[in-house]
Amino acid sequence: MIQQTIKGVIFDLDGTLVSSELDFQLIKAQVGCSPEQDLLDFIAQLPSPYMRQEAMNIVHQHEMLDAQNAELLPGVASSLKRLEQMQIPMAIVTRNFGRAAKLKLAQCNVPISLILTRDDAPAKPNPSALLHIAKQWQFSTPHCMYVGDYLYDIQAAHNAKMRSCLYAPEDMPHYASQAHHILRHFNELPELVKAFA
Structure with missing residues (x-):
């Protein structure tokens, strides 16, 4: 497989950028x-x-x-800053509804303005939201990476023909082998993107 340059990174929100205690x-x-x-x-x-x-x-x-009650997860602030310095465009696709997602971004001071929630597009693993962002950036989908902490995130990335990156800071889930990349620490992300720059 020819490794494509990563030109844009899309993130899941809960459990990836910010904490979530949803039961x-x-x-x-x-x-x-x-x-x-x-x-x-x-x-x-x-x-x-x-x-x-x-x-x-x-x-x-x-x-x-x-x-x-959401808080920014460890390593997120410095990694987003580094990606910004590398001029990598960033976006968020979440299964949250709009009001809750926007409150989380404001509460945690997440510096990403492009966000699609389930109010804007069908929920993951449907790839519509990811495809919409790639189109907006005018990147072909293999040049985009989707970073998330759950099976739906990996499936959405595959369905969109994007590179999938599983954030698994604690236990390694059974579906981890389906992801192209695995992040154990969030601050590894800029180096991973740089490796394909």
Whole structure:
């Protein structure tokens, strides 16, 4: 495989740039979703608009509460600064809803203005948001990298034909082998990007 230059980096938000304490098992229990089913898929399939809205209100409450307590994760500030110095454009794609995501960015002082939430595009692993950003940057997708901490992030990157980078600071998840790159410490990211510059 010919290694393409990395010209732009897109990040997941929760668990990648900022902390998150969202308890998905609790949220799923409150809306009646089974533990193994995707929460957003479950809500989308509820039979009436009223039921969908009620379920989404519960999710929004949890997300807003989580946003108020979010903190920037270790190594993020210095790495983003370094990428900025390297003139690498950056963006965020998150499954959060817009208000919670923007509150997190403001609260944690994240210097990235281009952000797409589930209000703007179908949620990951759907690649639409990633493809939209690549198009906006006018980069072909192999020149972009998506950095996230979960399986959906790797899948979204693959679906968009982008390079996938899994941020796994603690335990190595079973799906880690599906990622092109693995970051154990966030401050390794600029060197990884530089290696393909």
